[in-house]
Amino acid sequence: MVIDGELAVETRGLRKSFRTLRGRRVGVENLDLRVPVGGVHGFLGPNGSGKTTTIRMLLGLARPDRGTATIFGHEVPRHLPDVVGRVGAIVESPRFFPAFTGRSNLRLLADAIGTPRDRVDAVLEEVGLSGRAGDPYRTYSLGMKQRLAIGATLLKDPDLLIFDEPTNGLDPAGIHEIRRTMRDLADRGRTVLVSSHILAEVQQVADSVSIVARGRLIAEGRVADLVAGQAGQAVRVGLASDEVAVAASVLGARGLSVERDGAALVVEGAGAAAVNRMLGEQGVWARELAPRQVDLESVFLGLTQTETAGESV
Numbered sequence: 439m440v441i442d443g444e445l446a447v448e449t450r451g452l453r454k455s456f457r458t459l460r461g462r463r464v465g466v467e468n469l470d471l472r473v474p475v476g477g478v479h480g481f482l483g484p485n486g487s488g489k490t491t492t493i494r495m496l497l498g499l500a501r502p503d504r505g506t507a508t509i510f511g512h513e514v515p516r517h518l519p520d521v522v523g524r525v526g527a528i529v530e531s532p533r534f535f536p537a538f539t540g541r542s543n544l545r546l547l548a549d550a551i552g553t554p555r556d557r558v559d560a561v562l563e564e565v566g567l568s569g570r571a572g573d574p575y576r577t578y579s580l581g582m583k584q585r586l587a588i589g590a591t592l593l594k595d596p597d598l599l600i601f602d603e604p605t606n607g608l609d610p611a612g613i614h615e616i617r618r619t620m621r622d623l624a625d626r627g628r629t630v631l632v633s634s635h636i637l638a639e640v641q642q643v644a645d646s647v648s649i650v651a652r653g654r655l656i657a658e659g660r661v662a663d664l665v666a667g668q669a670g671q672a673v674r675v676g677l678a679s680d681e682v683a684v685a686a687s688v689l690g691a692r693g694l695s696v697e698r699d700g701a702a703l704v705v706e707g708a709g710a711a712a713v714n715r716m717l718g719e720q721g722v723w724a725r726e727l728a729p730r731q732v733d734l735e736s737v738f739l740g741l742t743q744t745e746t747a748g749e750s751v
């Protein structure tokens with residue numbers, strides 16, 4: 439097990455299938471999900487890999503075929519009422535009144551859920567909307583609208599926030615805003631569980647991740663460890679174009695794995711210094727040597743390879 443310590447969310451052997459015209463479709467299969475307390479945890483995988491279904495089961499919106507799920511140690515959905523006050527979630531976009539200000543919208547929601555209205559300004563501050571709280575909702579950018587939605591989940595002052603694809607449909611500036619908001623929330627001691635099909639995007643904000651494909655967990659752990667584990671000893675070697683072939687045969691003859699990428703080679707099996715020496719001994723001089731950039735997307739591809747052909751990551 440890579441993730442341990444106190445867990446905000448834990449599922450064991452969770453399974454959910456759906457009846458379809460052609461039989462049953464499995465949405466989530468034998469899923470063991472572990473979300474540590476504190477920090478941002480990315481729940482990542484291609485479209486259709488079971489993220490929303492899992493979140494719906496955690497929130498009592500879908501019933502598992504089998505398996506168990508706990509939130510802060512309380513079994514859900516059976517004991518969800520005991521823990522629901524500690525959980526805030528955005529699964530679908532909430533509806534706000536366009537003509538009302540951000541503050542009025544949150545006050546209405548606070549009244550509806552029985553939260554004191556004086557909580558509203560603290561929430562607006564936490565999502566960075568204090569300066570625009572008196573403006574009508576319809577004048578907000580998409581990023582601000584989504585931050586107000588996050589604000590709505592904070593009214594109950596929850597310990598765990600669950601966001602399903604919160605950056606869907608946002609432009610790069612909006613995505614950046616939401617990432618920063620999630621980071622701030624975690625830095626203030628909340629646990630953020632965020633799903634996304636864009637692995638590279640969440641990599642920048644997540645402390646740890648669970649990666650799923652076809653309803654199954656394929657990797658979990660701290661982002662730094664997953665990326666380091668995949669990095670191995672790959673080195674990108676830039677060469678003069680007329681030396682690529684000879685360099686490839688020099689390195690291949692030393693038993694290294696060599697892949698051509700334009701006027702460069704991606705070499706696995708030795709570090710940069712060793713690769714440089716092997717080439718130099720044969721009179722071939724690299725123009726550039728760099729450790730291969732590895733991100734969660736390449737970790738994902740490395741783990742699934744042909745299995746995911748045709749799915750969008």
Ligand SMILES: Nc1ncnc2c1ncn2[C@@H]1O[C@H](COP(=O)(O)OP(=O)(O)OP(=O)(O)O)[C@@H](O)[C@H]1O
Pocket residue numbers: 456457458463464465466483484485486487488489490491492634635
């Ligand atoms: N109500 C349903 N009826 C039939 N199949 C369903 C239903 N809900 C989900 N599925 C199927 O279960 C699988 C998992 O879907 P889910 O929405 O959980 O994936 P996801 O990872 O959240 O994808 P996305 O990023 O597109 O939201 C998919 O194959 C989906 O088609």
